[in-house]
Amino acid sequence: MPDTILYVCTTCRGANDASEPRAGARLLAALREAAGPAGPRIEGVECLSVCKRPCTVAVASEGRWTYVYGDLDPAESARTILEGIGLYAETPDGIVPWKARPEAFRKGVVARIPPLNQNLPDAAE
Amino acid sequence: MPDTILYVCTTCRGANDASEPRAGARLLAALREAAGPAGPRIEGVECLSVCKRPCTVAVASEGRWTYVYGDLDPAESARTILEGIGLYAETPDGIVPWKARPEAFRKGVVARIPPLNQNLPDAAE
Numbered sequence: 001m002p003d004t005i006l007y008v009c010t011t012c013r014g015a016n017d018a019s020e021p022r023a024g025a026r027l028l029a030a031l032r033e034a035a036g037p038a039g040p041r042i043e044g045v046e047c048l049s050v051c052k053r054p055c056t057v058a059v060a061s062e063g064r065w066t067y068v069y070g071d072l073d074p075a076e077s078a079r080t081i082l083e084g085i086g087l088y089a090e091t092p093d094g095i096v097p098w099k100a101r102p103e104a105f106r107k108g109v110v111a112r113i114p115p116l117n118q119n120l121p122d123a124a125e
Numbered sequence: 126m127p128d129t130i131l132y133v134c135t136t137c138r139g140a141n142d143a144s145e146p147r148a149g150a151r152l153l154a155a156l157r158e159a160a161g162p163a164g165p166r167i168e169g170v171e172c173l174s175v176c177k178r179p180c181t182v183a184v185a186s187e188g189r190w191t192y193v194y195g196d197l198d199p200a201e202s203a204r205t206i207l208e209g210i211g212l213y214a215e216t217p218d219g220i221v222p223w224k225a226r227p228e229a230f231r232k233g234v235v236a237r238i239p240p241l242n243q244n245l246p247d248a249a250e
Contacts, residue, residue, distance in 0.1 A: 007239060049192075049237040058238045066191065067174075068236040111193040111236045112174040113183045114132060 002062040003041055004089040006031065006081070010044040012054035014074065023074040027055045030078040040085050050110050059085050064094030068110040080104050127187040128166055129214040131156065131206070135169040137179035139199065148199040152180045155203040165210050175235050184210050189219030193235040205229050 008031060012024030021029075028044045035042060040059075050056040053070030055077075060066040067088070072081065084102045088094055094115070098106065133156060137149030146154075153169045160167060165184075175181040178195030180202075185191040192213070197206065209227045213219055219240070223231065 005241065043239075045239055047237075049234045056236075058236070060238060060241055062241055066238055068193070068238065109174045111181075111183070112172075113185060113191055113193065113238065114168075114170055116130065116185055116187055 002064070004059060004061045004064075004085060006040045006042045006085055007045045007048065007058040007060065008042060009046075009048040009050065009054070009056040011047045012051070012056055014054060024055050027057075027072065027074040027078065030074065031081060034078040035082055039082060040089065053108070053110060056110070057081060059088055059094075061089070061094060063115050064088070064091070065115060066113040067094065067105075068112070069105055069108040070110045071108040072104060077104055127189070129184060129186045129189075129210060130166045130168060131210055132168050132170045132173065132183040132185065134171075134173040134175065134179070134181040136172045137176070137181055139179060149180050152182075152197065152199040152203065155199065156206060159203040160207055164207060165214065178233070178235060181235070182206060184213055184219075186214070186219060188240050189213070189216070190240060191238040192219065192230075193237070194230055194233040195235045196233040197229060202229055 008028040010024045010028055014023040017023055031042050048056045048058055050070045055072040055074050056070045058066060058068045080102045084105045087096045087100060133153040135149045135153055139148040142148055156167050173181045173183055175195045180197040180199050181195045183191060183193045205227045209230045212221045212225060
């Protein structure tokens with residue numbers, strides 16, 4: 001199976017939250033701590049351009065759809081995100097059935113992008 | 126240079142617009158007409174999950190950042206989108222300087238995602 005990569009925006013601030021480190025950086029740290037050595041590859045990114053819906057992550061993998069999620073709580077969402085990424089990593093195309101997705105992913109979806117160089121399947125959301 | 130692919134959500138409806146074909150399908154047709162044979166590869170997609178900000182497109186290319194844009198007018202934006210995609214296709218990494226981007230892209234940006242399998246450059250927005 002191809003690697004799954006979890007991108008975490010480290011530039012995101014919470015609403016009315018000027019604290020340092022920023023909410024996005026705190027979420028990145030929480031994800032790394034919760035993931036452990038068997039978890040997905042996790043990379044901090046300087047801005048995913050979803051500034052209106054912090055905190056923000058994206059999950060991508062060669063040959064799978066990419067998903068972007070926002071409105072994530074930096075203190076509470078690490079385990080939920082990792083559960084959702086785990087479901088994603090078990091699929092052939094990255095499309096987890098809607099009802100199986102964590103609620104934070106259903107409510108927080110920002111965008112999805114097809115895999116490059118693939119014939120697009122019938123993949124309505 | 127790797128292919129640039131322009132994905133166009135064909136499921137998008139305009140606000141208070143129940144007409145058929147849908148706004149997204151009309152934007153796809155307008156883009157194909159405006160692009161001509163030398164244009165980018167253009168693919169219709171059944172939902173990019175940006176339902177709150179129709180119409181929506183994404184631009185992607187092997188080794189470059191992916192960008193997602195919303196709030197695009199189905200009747201008026203085809204040429205602007207193609208101009209923006211042309212600038213993208215001229216860059217090594219997909220990052221067009223902010224001031225050079227069409228206003229519709231600056232205002233309509235929904236998300237960006239790093240290229241897979243690359244060392245992330247210093248790429249603040």
